[in-house]
Amino acid sequence: MTQRPKTLFEKIWDAHHVAQTAGGAHLIAIDRVFLHERTGASALKSLAASGRPVRDPARVFAVMDHIVDTRIGRGDDTLMPGGSAFITETRAAAQAAGITLFDVNDPDQGITHVISPELGIVLPGATLVAPDSHTCTQGALGAFAWGIGSSEAEHAMATGVLRLDRPKTMRVTFNGTLASAVTPKDMALHLLATYGAGGGAGHVVEFAGEAVTALDIEGRMTLCNMATEFSAMTAIIAPDAKTYAYLAGRRHAPASFDASYWSKLTTDDGATFDREIVIDAATIAPMVSWGTSPEHSMAVTGSVPKGPDRAHAYIGLEAGQTLLGTPIDAAFIGSCTNARLSDLRRAADLLRGRHIAPTMRKALVVPGSSAVKRAAEAEGLDKVFTAAGFEWRASGCSLCFYAGGESFPEGSRTISSTNRNFEGRQGPGIRTHIASPETVAASAIAGAIADPRELAR
Amino acid sequence: MTPFTSLNSVAVPLLRDNVDTDAIIPSREMKSTGRTGLADGLFAPWRYLDAVARVPDPAFPLNQPEAQGAQILLGGANFGCGSSREHAVWALAEYGIRCVIAESFAPIFRGNCIRNGILPVTLDRAAIDGLGWQKLVVDLTTQTVTADGKSHAFTIEEEPRQMLLEGLDAIALTLKSLPEIDAWTQADRARRPWIYAGKAA
Ligand code: SF4
Numbered sequence: 073m074t075q076r077p078k079t080l081f082e083k084i085w086d087a088h089h090v091a092q093t094a095g096g097a098h099l100i101a102i103d104r105v106f107l108h109e110r111t112g113a114s115a116l117k118s119l120a121a122s123g124r125p126v127r128d129p130a131r132v133f134a135v136m137d138h139i140v141d142t143r144i145g146r147g148d149d150t151l152m153p154g155g156s157a158f159i160t161e162t163r164a165a166a167q168a169a170g171i172t173l174f175d176v177n178d179p180d181q182g183i184t185h186v187i188s189p190e191l192g193i194v195l196p197g198a199t200l201v202a203p204d205s206h207t208c209t210q211g212a213l214g215a216f217a218w219g220i221g222s223s224e225a226e227h228a229m230a231t232g233v234l235r236l237d238r239p240k241t242m243r244v245t246f247n248g249t250l251a252s253a254v255t256p257k258d259m260a261l262h263l264l265a266t267y268g269a270g271g272g273a274g275h276v277v278e279f280a281g282e283a284v285t286a287l288d289i290e291g292r293m294t295l296c297n298m299a300t301e302f303s304a305m306t307a308i309i310a311p312d313a314k315t316y317a318y319l320a321g322r323r324h325a326p327a328s329f330d331a332s333y334w335s336k337l338t339t340d341d342g343a344t345f346d347r348e349i350v351i352d353a354a355t356i357a358p359m360v361s362w363g364t365s366p367e368h369s370m371a372v373t374g375s376v377p378k379g380p381d382r383a384h385a386y387i388g389l390e391a392g393q394t395l396l397g398t399p400i401d402a403a404f405i406g407s408c409t410n411a412r413l414s415d416l417r418r419a420a421d422l423l424r425g426r427h428i429a430p431t432m433r434k435a436l437v438v439p440g441s442s443a444v445k446r447a448a449e450a451e452g453l454d455k456v457f458t459a460a461g462f463e464w465r466a467s468g469c470s471l472c473f474y475a476g477g478e479s480f481p482e483g484s485r486t487i488s489s490t491n492r493n494f495e496g497r498q499g500p501g502i503r504t505h506i507a508s509p510e511t512v513a514a515s516a517i518a519g520a521i522a523d524p525r526e527l528a529r
Numbered sequence: 530m531t532p533f534t535s536l537n538s539v540a541v542p543l544l545r546d547n548v549d550t551d552a553i554i555p556s557r558e559m560k561s562t563g564r565t566g567l568a569d570g571l572f573a574p575w576r577y578l579d580a581v582a583r584v585p586d587p588a589f590p591l592n593q594p595e596a597q598g599a600q601i602l603l604g605g606a607n608f609g610c611g612s613s614r615e616h617a618v619w620a621l622a623e624y625g626i627r628c629v630i631a632e633s634f635a636p637i638f639r640g641n642c643i644r645n646g647i648l649p650v651t652l653d654r655a656a657i658d659g660l661g662w663q664k665l666v667v668d669l670t671t672q673t674v675t676a677d678g679k680s681h682a683f684t685i686e687e688e689p690r691q692m693l694l695e696g697l698d699a700i701a702l703t704l705k706s707l708p709e710i711d712a713w714t715q716a717d718r719a720r721r722p723w724i725y726a727g728k729a730a
Contacts, residue, residue, distance in 0.1 A: 090713040091706055095688030099706060101713060103724050111614060113562040124700065130725070154560050161562045198724060205613040205637055221615035221641035223699075231703045232710055237686050269547055270607040270633055303607055305636050326723035333721075365547045382545070473612075476557030494549045494611060496574050 077340035079241055080310050081276045084216040084337075088199050090233055099233040104131055104193055105225060106202035107171075108184050109162035110138035115203060115225040116165035124230045129170040132229055133193055134162060136176045137183045139475060142438050142465040148176060151477030169229075182441020182467045185209035185408040189293065189318070190443055192325025196311035197337045201228050206408050206491065207306070208299040212292035213319070214311030214337055216276070219300060239305045240346040242275040243339075246283035248353040253525045255418075256291040257410060257489070257508040259283070259351075260298035261359035261369040267349065269367040272304030275347065278339060279309050283353035289318040290412040297409045298491050301366040310338045358524055360395055360507045361493045363387050368493070372396060372511060372523050386495050387503050388485075395521045400505070401484040402434040403516035404498070405462070407472040410489035410509045411440030416448050419489075419509040420456040422517070422527050428461035429519025433481045436463040438470040462516070474499040487515045530646045532696030535668040536627050538600035540676075541590045542661030548604055549611030550638060554620040555580075556612075567620035601665055603657050604631035609638025618645045628667050630657060630674065643689040644699060650674060650683045669694055 078086070090099040107115060112134050119126065126132055139155040140146065148156045159176065166173040174181045180191060185206050188194045196214030201207065203225040210217035220234070228234050246259060264271070277299055279292075287295065292309050299307035316334065319325045357371035363383035370377065376384075378391040389398065405411065405419055416439065428435050437457045439445035445467050448454055454464045471478060472490045479499030480486050486504050489512050490497075493504040507515070510524035517527065558570025569583075576591055578584045585592045591599075602621070608631035609617060618641040621629070629642065630650040642649045648669060652660075656674075663676040669690065673680045692699060703710075718725050 091709045093688060093702075093706075095691050096686065097688040099703065099710065101710075101717065110556075110559075114564060114615075117562060118564070122700070128725075152557070158562055195723070203613055203615070205611065219613045219637055221613055221618070221637060221644060223615060223644040224640060227700050227703065230700050231707070232714060233703060233706075235688065235699060235703060237688070269610060273607070273633055274636060300637075301610075303610060303633075303635050326726070367547075380546070473551070473556055475559075492549075492551070492611060494551045496555060497551055500574070500580070 077342040079339045079343045079345060080214070080278060080337060081216060081241055081308055084197055084199065085238070087197065093235060097235040097237055100236050101199065101233050102201055102228045103198040104133070104200040105228050106184050106188055106193070106200065107132070107134040107225065108138050108204060109136045109140070109158045111203040111222050112225070113158060113162040113165050115222040115229070116169055117161070118222070119226045119229055120165065120168065126169045126171060126229045127232045132169070132171040133174070134166045134171055135174040135181060135184055135187060136162065138469045140176055140468045142468040142470040144466055146176065146466055152475040153477065155475065155477060179442055182443065183408045183411070183469055185293070185297070186412060186440035186444065189213055189289070190322065190441055192319050192322025195319070195325065196315060196334060201225065201234065205300040206297055208304065209293050209297040209408055211299070211306050211308040212289060212296040214309060214315055216306065216308060218306035240275045242272060242277045242347040242349065243345045244277055244279050244349045244351065245281035246279070246351050246353045247281045248283060249286065250283055250353050250356060253510060253528045254356050254358055255508040255510060256287055256294040258356050258359045259353070260295055261361065261366065261506070262356045263351065264298065264301055264367045265359065265369040267302070269301060269365050270303045272299060272302035275304050277302065277304045277307045279307055280339070284309060285312065288414065289314055290414045293412070294409055298366065301491055358508065358511050360505050360511060360521060362389055362395055362505070364493055364495050366491065366493060366506065370395065372521065396523060398521045399431065399485065400487050400515055400520060401432065402480045402486040403428070403432065403512050404436055404471050404486060404488040404490065405509050405512050406436070406438030406440070406470050407490040408440065409491045411438060411444065413444050413447050415489065415509045416444065416453050419513040420453045422510060422513040422524065423460040424456050426460055426517050428516040431519045432461065432516060433484060435461055435516050436465055436471065438465040439467045442467045471498055473497055487512050487521065530696040530698060533627065533646055533648050533669055533693040535666060535670065536600055537664070537666050539595060540601040540603050540630065540660045540663055540665045541596045541599045542603045543590050544603060544605050544657070544661070546605035547607045547610055550609055550614050550617040551611055553609070553617040554614065559614065559616050564619045565623060567616055568623035571620040571624045595662055598625065600625055600627040601667065602626050602629045603660055604629060605654070606632040608634050610635040613637045615641045618642055618647060622647055630660065632657060643693060646693065646696065648693055652681055652683055656681045
């Protein structure tokens with residue numbers, strides 16, 4: 073008897089289904105839990121206080137990425153007042169629980185969603201949760217990986233499962249080919265601008281289509297990263313030869329990917345989704361956000377649309393204005409969206425032999441992981457960035473968000489390769505425009521929002 | 530967790546779309562790894578004219594005299610989007626909010642509400658628009674929001690409903706299924722040994 077065609081998500085769900093509860097929820101087995109010092113210590117401390125042990129410490133990992141200082145030569149001290157307590161308490165709690173910890177100066181340290189794939193901790197067909205909304209990034213490897221709260225993290229560690237209601241499914245198909253200088257970041261912003269920040273609510277989104285399979289693994293992570301901005305539960309991309317080649321030899325990955333199991337991790341022909349969206353990739357232009365929600369995004373060459381008054385007032389741009397040429401004060405290349413080696417290479421290509429505008433008050437590059445930092449330095453990318461006027465930092469979340477310590481100069485308009493342009497996200501009153509690393513680099517050179525295609529050689 | 534059966538309170542309208550968790554509790558207000566001491570920082574960027582000196586903005590809904598002691602907050606679409614920080618919910622709870630009524634919720638925030646005894650109610654915008662500053666009765670047993678004799682029905686999945694009604698600890702509940710979880714895990718070890726291999730040699 074042939075089986076009903078299933079989506080990739082359904083296959084992973086079924087393979088992790090332990091039981092159904094009396095209340096109708098499902099107990100879904102959790103293969104990996106990843107914690108960071110911002111929300112992890114409270115989960116570990118609360119678990120310890122309840123007297124419950126971590127069920128399988130070998131499958132729980134923690135890293136210092138959020139609060140940790142990114143200035144070179146760092147220790148446990150941070151610029152955030154009281155920040156070092158997050159580091160020391162996470163360290164103590166992780167050691168007490170017997171989980172694997174990537175500490176401040178561990179060679180494997182980095183942003184959770186960068187190091188988990190890098191180390192082969194997230195795997196195709198596996199489930200992974202972390203008390204961090206951008207855990208959806210890791211769906212790019214073909215895993216069912218999603219962000220949860222601290223209480224849920226505690227639940228997963230104590231029991232090995234989570235109680236879930238079955239999410240709905242959506243497929244977003246990008247047909248065709250991206251134009252040159254258009255990146256996965258632009259795909260994500262295009263999706264958000266077209267379908268809204270609530271467009272994916274309650275769904276697991278599978279990204280598919282030629283333009284998605286054409287992406288390398290790092291690009292797929294950028295695309296999946298912003299599924300949470302789409303209000304989706306998470307995103308997933310079917311693993312393929314590129315995925316297995318990427319994972320081969322990574323420290324925590326299996327020694328071999330035996331075809332009979334791994335080849336089944338795809339959406340069957342004829343499987344149905346609760347919702348389908350189809351986008352012609354060729355129509356996507358380099359995108360920049362203009363307002364205070366990621367859905368407030370537009371083609372860099374367009375004019376600002378009408379949006380909520382609050383958003384226009386905060387960002388200081390009126391409907392009908394062009395974005396191109398809007399002066400900026402600061403630039404940031406970093407975050408779990410766009411701080412992998414390929415991102416840094418593409419930005420460096422535009423910056424090589426050039427310098428940021430003299431009006432720029434701050435510009436920094438923060439590699440997504442310590443491994444990315446070493447690899448970039450081995451290629452001399454750090455020299456390209458510093459010669460162009462960027463600061464070169466140690467890995468971490470850094471100014472992707474403002475924790476009360478370091479910020480951008482007061483009143484700055486910033487262009488940033490991050491994922492959130494909320495009011496105050498990068499500091500009180502800071503106006504954030506999110507864009508690809510290429511667009512950030514081109515804009516830093518111009519001292520104003522610029523089209524990266526003008527610089528591409 | 531405090532059980533939630535019904536609630537009688539004025540509803541404070543914060544009718545903006547995409548209210549994010551950075552606005553509910555900014556990162557700089559999360560000063561310790563604990564779950565308390567957060568109420569003062571709730572909505573700090575909007576509630577205070579000067580967040581450092583804590584000068585209240587009289588125009589912000591929670592600062593209005595009628596909002597004193599309110600336990601219900603009204604929101605727009607995609608309420609609680611952004612960072613997964615459960616601190617947003619801990620701050621609301623510590624401030625005294627027991628119910629958020631919105632057009633839609635971001636999924637992680639909604640889950641966090643249920644785990645902390647806050648009832649997330651989804652109603653359409655037209656209904657919500659009529660509830661601002663009204664005295665409401667929110668009843669989870671009948672799944673209704675009533676204002677001035679007029680009732681709006683809402684839906685919630687059975688499991689979260691039971692957990693809220695009874696104030697259940699999800700972990701304790703799940704641990705009752707430990708034999709099933711153990712059996713499943715043992716079988717899975719044979720199916721997918723690489724998941725359990727730990728650090729490969
Ligand atoms: S880089 Fe930014 S978005 Fe990513 S995990 Fe860190 S703080 Fe969150």
